[in-house]
Amino acid sequence: MRSFPALLLSVCLTSATVLPAYAQSRPPLQTVPSVDLKQFQGRWYQIAYYPNTFQRQCVANTTADYRLLMTGQIEVINTCSTANRGKSQVIGAARVKPPKFLGIPVAQGTDTAKLEVRFAPTFLAWINAVWAPYWVIQLADDYRYAVVGEPNREFLWILSRTPWLDPADRAQIDARLAEQSYDAGRLVDEPQPGPW
Template structure:
């Protein structure tokens, strides 16, 4: 692939993945004040999410697997079932400011684009079970929201409670997509 073609594809990726600037809210988005990265690593199952273009072909069995690296960054592997099989994406997550451990950022763009702020997406941990059994992650502009669990399903009471909290924080939970994952 030529350098020009790679640059054009990368620019398109950046333009499509940049958070929406249209939605604004006056509510601050609180995040967890403590995060143990080692406990956070491992496999998480997507339970519910706001619709997003990069998951448009996902039909179920959606997971995110996080592995802590020696440099304290997290290797990310997102995987989902599609009509044709499975697809996956590899990325990197990091904690830019240790004073705000719940405000991570993630990128799936190539390393050579890491210097561009637009390739990084907000991955803010809004709520986290003390035993790390479930987590709610979003973006301060309210364009992204996920409820994840360590198990393929999460009880409806917890999911409902998390959605209520998200709604109170300004997320449009009426649009959330519930995910079906195969039992373990």
């Protein structure tokens, strides 16, 4: 659940940070070959994630609802339960990362596994800094689960179409994360669903 200030801060910190030597020695993060955005839309349940500041108010029942718009962008609605038994919700947008020339977007993107997401107001959408990488790095053939990360491997989400994930799927995801140089020990399981 990203608020505008938290998103802007996290994006600025991510882009301004010099990666330590061990991070620089890792191979570049690989995404899945492609994502059918029509099939990707709908509700996803957060099964596990790397803790982060923009979700600190969330204690359970985190979901992400994606809806493909006529513009080609995706409406994103993130919802979670909070400790005071309330709900937190934020609405944003995602897009396929546009190709760039000299750092400037030149065309609509074609790599459907490399999305960018923003939760800043629409009138700021032209500013590249409000868009954060949101890469699909694992995806079941039938879209029953997805794993989303970003190039620096600081953020990670395991998503499922149902509030639970088959243990065999989770074992396969964890094994692949190790191959992708992720630290599975940082993952926090998400209570789904809960009596909040």
